[in-house]
Amino acid sequence: MCPDSCKKKPAEVLPAPAAAALYVHVPFCRAKCRYCDFYSLVAEPSLARRYVRALRREWARHRERLARPLTSTFVGGGTPSAIPIELLDDLLALTGELCDTHGEFTVEINPGTVDASLADLLVRRGVNRVSIGAQSFDPGELRLLGRIHDAGQTGSTVRLVRDRGIENFGLDLIYGIPGQDVSSWRRTLGQALDLGIAHLSCYALSFEPGTPLEDDLRAGRVREVDESVQRECYELAIDLARQAGLEHYEISNFARPGRQCVHNLTYWHNRPYLGLGPGAASYLDGQRRTNVPDLAAYLAAVEAGLSPPATDECLVGKRHQAETLMLELRLIEGVDRRAFASRFGVDVVEAFSSTISRYAAQGAVVVTPDRVRLSRRALFVADTILADLLAEVSL
Amino acid sequence: MDQKYIRNFSIIAHIDHGKSTLADRVLLTSGAITLREFRDQLLDDMDLERERGITIKASAVTVEYKLDGRTYMLNMIDTPGHVDFHYEVSRALAACDGALLVVDAAQGVEAQTVANAHLARKSKLDLVPVVNKIDLPAARPEDTAMEVEALMHTPAEDCIFTSAKTGAGIDDMMRAVIERLPAPRGNPDAHTKALIFDSKYDDYRGVVVYIRVFDGRVNVGDKIRMMGTQEVYQVTELGKFMPRAVQADSLSAGEVGFLIANIRTVKSVHVGDTITLFGKEAPDPLPGYRPPQQMVFCDLYPGPTTQFPELRDALEKVQLNDAALTFQPINSDALGFGFRCGFLGMLHMEIVQERAEREHGVEVVQTAPTVPYQVLKKDGKVIEVDSAGDLPDPNYVEEIREPIVRVDLIVPTDSIGPVMQLAEERRASYQHQEHLSADRVILTYEFPLAEIIYDFYDKLKSATRGYGTMDYEMIGFRADSLVKLDILVNNNKVDALSVIVHRDTAERRGRRLIQRLRKEISRHLFEIPLQAAIGSKVIARETIKAVGKNVTAKCYGGDITRKRKLLEKQKEGKKRMKMVGNVEIPQKAFMAVLEVGGDEE
Ligand SMILES: Nc1nc2c(ncn2[C@@H]2O[C@H](COP(=O)(O)OP(=O)(O)OP(=O)(O)O)[C@@H](O)[C@H]2O)c(=O)[nH]1
Ligand code: SF4
Ligand SMILES: [Mg+2]
Numbered sequence: 004m005c006p007d008s009c010k011k012k013p014a015e016v017l018p019a020p021a022a023a024a025l026y027v028h029v030p031f032c033r034a035k036c037r038y039c040d041f042y043s044l045v046a047e048p049s050l051a052r053r054y055v056r057a058l059r060r061e062w063a064r065h066r067e068r069l070a071r072p073l074t075s076t077f078v079g080g081g082t083p084s085a086i087p088i089e090l091l092d093d094l095l096a097l098t099g100e101l102c103d104t105h106g107e108f109t110v111e112i113n114p115g116t117v118d119a120s121l122a123d124l125l126v127r128r129g130v131n132r133v134s135i136g137a138q139s140f141d142p143g144e145l146r147l148l149g150r151i152h153d154a155g156q157t158g159s160t161v162r163l164v165r166d167r168g169i170e171n172f173g174l175d176l177i178y179g180i181p182g183q184d185v186s187s188w189r190r191t192l193g194q195a196l197d198l199g200i201a202h203l204s205c206y207a208l209s210f211e212p213g214t215p216l217e218d219d220l221r222a223g224r225v226r227e228v229d230e231s232v233q234r235e236c237y238e239l240a241i242d243l244a245r246q247a248g249l250e251h252y253e254i255s256n257f258a259r260p261g262r263q264c265v266h267n268l269t270y271w272h273n274r275p276y277l278g279l280g281p282g283a284a285s286y287l288d289g290q291r292r293t294n295v296p297d298l299a300a301y302l303a304a305v306e307a308g309l310s311p312p313a314t315d316e317c318l319v320g321k322r323h324q325a326e327t328l329m330l331e332l333r334l335i336e337g338v339d340r341r342a343f344a345s346r347f348g349v350d351v352v353e354a355f356s357s358t359i360s361r362y363a364a365q366g367a368v369v370v371t372p373d374r375v376r377l378s379r380r381a382l383f384v385a386d387t388i389l390a391d392l393l394a395e396v397s398l
Numbered sequence: 399m400d401q402k403y404i405r406n407f408s409i410i411a412h413i414d415h416g417k418s419t420l421a422d423r424v425l426l427t428s429g430a431i432t433l434r435e436f437r438d439q440l441l442d443d444m445d446l447e448r449e450r451g452i453t454i455k456a457s458a459v460t461v462e463y464k465l466d467g468r469t470y471m472l473n474m475i476d477t478p479g480h481v482d483f484h485y486e487v488s489r490a491l492a493a494c495d496g497a498l499l500v501v502d503a504a505q506g507v508e509a510q511t512v513a514n515a516h517l518a519r520k521s522k523l524d525l526v527p528v529v530n531k532i533d534l535p536a537a538r539p540e541d542t543a544m545e546v547e548a549l550m551h552t553p554a555e556d557c558i559f560t561s562a563k564t565g566a567g568i569d570d571m572m573r574a575v576i577e578r579l580p581a582p583r584g585n586p587d588a589h590t591k592a593l594i595f596d597s598k599y600d601d602y603r604g605v606v607v608y609i610r611v612f613d614g615r616v617n618v619g620d621k622i623r624m625m626g627t628q629e630v631y632q633v634t635e636l637g638k639f640m641p642r643a644v645q646a647d648s649l650s651a652g653e654v655g656f657l658i659a660n661i662r663t664v665k666s667v668h669v670g671d672t673i674t675l676f677g678k679e680a681p682d683p684l685p686g687y688r689p690p691q692q693m694v695f696c697d698l699y700p701g702p703t704t705q706f707p708e709l710r711d712a713l714e715k716v717q718l719n720d721a722a723l724t725f726q727p728i729n730s731d732a733l734g735f736g737f738r739c740g741f742l743g744m745l746h747m748e749i750v751q752e753r754a755e756r757e758h759g760v761e762v763v764q765t766a767p768t769v770p771y772q773v774l775k776k777d778g779k780v781i782e783v784d785s786a787g788d789l790p791d792p793n794y795v796e797e798i799r800e801p802i803v804r805v806d807l808i809v810p811t812d813s814i815g816p817v818m819q820l821a822e823e824r825r826a827s828y829q830h831q832e833h834l835s836a837d838r839v840i841l842t843y844e845f846p847l848a849e850i851i852y853d854f855y856d857k858l859k860s861a862t863r864g865y866g867t868m869d870y871e872m873i874g875f876r877a878d879s880l881v882k883l884d885i886l887v888n889n890n891k892v893d894a895l896s897v898i899v900h901r902d903t904a905e906r907r908g909r910r911l912i913q914r915l916r917k918e919i920s921r922h923l924f925e926i927p928l929q930a931a932i933g934s935k936v937i938a939r940e941t942i943k944a945v946g947k948n949v950t951a952k953c954y955g956g957d958i959t960r961k962r963k964l965l966e967k968q969k970e971g972k973k974r975m976k977m978v979g980n981v982e983i984p985q986k987a988f989m990a991v992l993e994v995g996g997d998e999e
Contacts, residue, residue, distance in 0.1 A: 026956055041955075079955065207949065230946030254949060270956050284956040291959050316959055326962055361980060367923050384923055386948040390968040 023070040023106075024269040025098060027058065028280030029080040030298055033116060037149030037219075038177075040211035042282035042296035043081035050298065051086040054280075055093050057305040061279050062097060064310075068287055069277055075107040075266035079134075084116040088124060095128035107132055107171075107265040114160040115152030122163040132264075133164050133172040134202070140194040141187050144180045147225070149215070154194070161198045171262055173202025178236040180208050181225035188236045189243070196247040201262040205240040206255055207233055234383055241379075254333045254382050271334055273327040281311065290317045323347075324354055325396045329389045337369070337376020351375055358391045399471055401582045401652035405575055406473045406610065408456075408490045410518065411500035412508035412867065413479030416530040418442055418453050419562035420500060420571075421476040427568050428461035428472070430640055440641065441476045445756075446749060453478040454749060455719070456486045456596065458493075458608055458654055460638040465576050472575065473610075473638075473654035479510055481869055482743030485690040485722060488517055489669060492687055493595040493610035493654060496524040496579030498571070499546075503529045503537035503559075507545040507834055509808050509867035515549060525550065526558060526574045533561040545835050582612075582652030589680035590614030592649070592657075592673040594624075597664050599718035603635070605661035608654075609673060612684060615650035621676035622659065625683040626668050630676050631659035664718045690722040691872055692740030693801075694747060694767040694851055695784035697728060697894060698754070699736035701761030701974050706735050712758035713737060716750055723750055730787065732892045732978045733763070738784060741767070744851060763974045765894045766991040769847045772799040772875045787893030789882050792933060798898065799875040801847040804829070807858065809866040811837050816861040824849035825878075825900065844873065848898075852992045883908050885915070886929040890979050897991045909938040914990035919983060921945045926981055 031046035109132040140154040174195050210217040219225040249257035278285045282296035292315040301311045331338045343351045362368040367381035409417040418439040425431045441457040456477045463470050475490040497518045527546045532539050543554035560567035596608035620633045635658040637645040649655045672683035700709040717723050724740035741747040770784045774796040809817050829842040858866045885895035899907050908930030926942040974985035
């Protein structure tokens with residue numbers, strides 16, 4: 004529940020414009036990748052059917068909380084394309100039927116689950132952006148990650164969507180895969196960029212507790228890629244993406260001008276959104292709510308007409324400011340000082356002076372009259388700085 | 399009441415031998431409390447005492463007890479057993495005419511048994527030995543009684559055998575208190591002399607003074623004078639803790655009780671001072687006692703610098719009930735404003751810090767404790783130095799003297815070898831040994847206090863399979879070949895990390911110390927060189943690498959809470975930090991200097 008402090012002082016929780024971003028979580032996959040700790044189950048058609056029905060009910064309860072028109076809708080997962088096509092059709096129709104327009108309408112797709120009829124469906128339902136989980140173009144790396152597709156399928160997925168007029172598509176790639184070296188990463192980047200993508204996300208592999216890949220690491224079956232190699236990979240991505248005309252706009256993200264992911268920008272600017280499905284998070288009226296990642300519990304609650312089980316928290320005052328900083332500093336352009344001041348009534352540089360001045364002196368944070376941002380060399384160690392900013396609050 | 403029917407006694411023993419539990423029994427058997435009110439170690443009423451299961455502060459209570467048709471008034475003081483609070487015992491004994499010396503029947507005589515018995519004998523008190531915990535399967539009551547005989551040169555038959563747990567022997571013990579301990583022999587008609595043996599601060603009543611009236615009497619309304627401070631007060635309330643406060647109109651020769659007289663702060667009450675009547679002053683005061691001696695010093699800094707005033711308030715409040723704590727403001731080059739605090743020992747230090755934090759909500763960063771040193775300067779002056787950082791430049795120093803303690807170690811005969819070896823490693827000089835029984839011996843050594851203050855007790859325990867116990871007493875200062883070891887973090891000397899060490903072990907200590915620091919200080923955005931130096935000579939170096947990668951690359955969808963928590967976790971356990979230059983030094987790093995033992999990597 005919201006702490007008392009925030010009930011007593013609702014003014015502090017504001018400003019909270021109605022959400023204009025919608026996230027729908029599809030908690031199913033064809034098979035579980037070996038590194039993945041997202042909430043998803045291996046698809047079972049009957050559950051998927053119940054799930055889409057439940058989603059309809061949850062959506063009906065909350066849709067009034069969304070402003071129209073929506074600026075973005077994002078259907079992610081899991082693997083939205085892993086459920087039977089007629090169910091995906093229902094699901095996409097669902098969000099469409101209740102909104103005037105989708106704004107940016109993204110669906111995440113796995114190259115191993117795409118065919119012409121799926122691509123047709125996306126177009127028919129008004130999807131105008133596709134995010135493709137390519138991860139790598141190296142067969143050995145894809146195997147190690149436990150992906151269900153090969154590099155060729157990534158290429159054909161791109162062709163399928165582009166042929167139908169969806170120009171706004173992006174790829175996700177992973178670096179820091181055990182055994183990967185800089186030259187292999189260079190090849191993967193090259194092949195991705197050659198596909199004429201509008202958007203690129205490059206994530207460093209993390210070994211999440213409880214995943215098979217982490218077991219391998221602990222048992223010594225795989226080795227972590229050296230930090231300096233990972234840093235080189237990261238720098239290479241920045242350079243090659245720029246050369247290909249993609250602008251670096253967030254720590255891990257690159258886009259052609261005008262093709263930044265509107266939906267993710269909502270997160271990074273700490274603006275409200277509604278999330279549906281088990282494991283999905285919402286940020287409404289100053290309150291964060293994360294549905295418990297448990298499909299059975301979700302179904303049981305929603306089918307009984309209740310809200311799905313969730314955990315929530317409500318950050319006010321300086322903690323709210325720190326959280327905003329934590330998010331906005333991920334953007335390459337950083338924090339807009341004027342916007343921050345009009346939102347919170349304080350200058351960010353004053354409010355977090357001890358951490359900001361310390362890191363500014365080290366050249367890790369750049370402060371200008373208009374903005375505060377991380378320097379390029381600080382991006383790869385951003386969390387060290389962000390953790391200090393957050394810690395400044397708890398004191 | 400006629401003094402014939404009064405007994406004033408303390409319960410003294412080694413730690414955990416059952417003093418407080420026996421006190422519970424006395425309360426119960428005398429009817430001072432009912433079975434329903436009964437709870438374990440009732441007199442240990444501080445939260446910390448209850449949590450740790452130890453007595454920190456002596457408590458005085460009065461009970462009425464009927465024996466052979468007569469009612470006696472028994473004033474009993476339960477004392478702490480831990481060596482840090484030895485001082486409390488000596489205070490308690492000064493207010494008494496006799497004591498129960500309690501010995502655990504399973505453990506036998508231990509180091510504080512010996513120390514407390516000596517103390518009682520020095521105060522010329524009669525002792526009744528009580529062998530407690532006879533209900534334990536491992537109890538050896540006869541052997542224990544023999545050890546008591548060896549220690550006290552009184553026949554083993556004089557021991558009373560009890561179980562505070564089952565209640566066995568308690569009546570015998572009560573009878574012995576009345577029949578074998580002397581009644582007070584004060585003169586009720588002489589000039590009033592009352593000893594202040596304790597005081598505490600009560601939110602409602604102000605300062606409550608614990609007194610033992612030796613001669614004369616005090617009445618409510620009397621004007622009194624403290625003979626040491628010369629302060630004059632008017633008595634507003636008198637009474638006894640039974641254990642609830644029960645008011646009285648007067649307290650007369652032989653009696654123990656409390657006195658309230660509009661005294662604002664505990665500081666204006668000197669424990670050991672004598673109270674007399676204003677206008678009818680006694681010619682000379684009672685002997686009193688030496689003020690407590692601080693054995694260890696450390697600096698306390700507020701976690702966030704802005705909390706300096708809160709920290710001062712907290713220390714002042716703790717001091718209200720803890721006269722043995724000393725503190726004074728200081729300013730460290732590296733750490734800013736804080737307090738240099740003096741404590742009776744490590745346990746006392748821990749307790750003060752915990753109370754400041756828990757009861758007063760300040761976050762405290764603490765430097766490693768040090769013993770006090772004396773420095774003879776070239777100009778012939780001797781100064782006290784209670785922090786290595788304050789040591790004068792070596793050019794001005796003739797010699798550095800360190801505190802020496804006489805240590806009694808009670809150990810099983812078959813572990814004498816390892817114990818002697820341990821003592822040698824710690825620069826001890828052997829004095830003598832004495833057999834307590836066929837298989838236990840008292841070894842007496844002189845140690846530099848610095849060598850035993852921290853982990854010595856643990857080492858002793860492992861050298862003796864858990865059986866060894868120790869007690870120590872300050873005997874003076876002695877010069878040795880001591881040097882200051884400085885630590886440089888990122889090329890800045892951090893005064894709070896300096897230590898005074900013996901020249902022979904300086905290099906090893908220095909290397910070990912910076913190895914520890916390398917582990918405790920987290921990686922920063924830049925490389926951090928660490929150096930240990932004596933004067934200008936660097937004796938060891940290490941480097942903390944810069945952070946290579948620390949970024950949450952992937953997006954957790956909109957689950958910002960999870961992300962934030964992951965970041966907050968990075969700082970967990972590093973809460974108490976101090977910025978020194980651009981380097982964050984966590985609390986644990988300051989304590990690293992204590993890790994004298996252990997092997998190098
Ligand atoms: N079995 C048994 N246990 C006892 C007896 N007397 C005390 N204890 C236990 O011994 C432990 C220590 O007892 P305390 O009364 O706190 O000892 P203490 O001497 O007051 O200890 P300090 O004040 O810390 O020096 C407790 O767990 C008691 O329950 C006894 O006669 N028999
Ligand atoms: S497809 Fe995505 S969500 Fe599904 S298991 Fe693989 S990485 Fe996880
Ligand atoms: Mg006790």
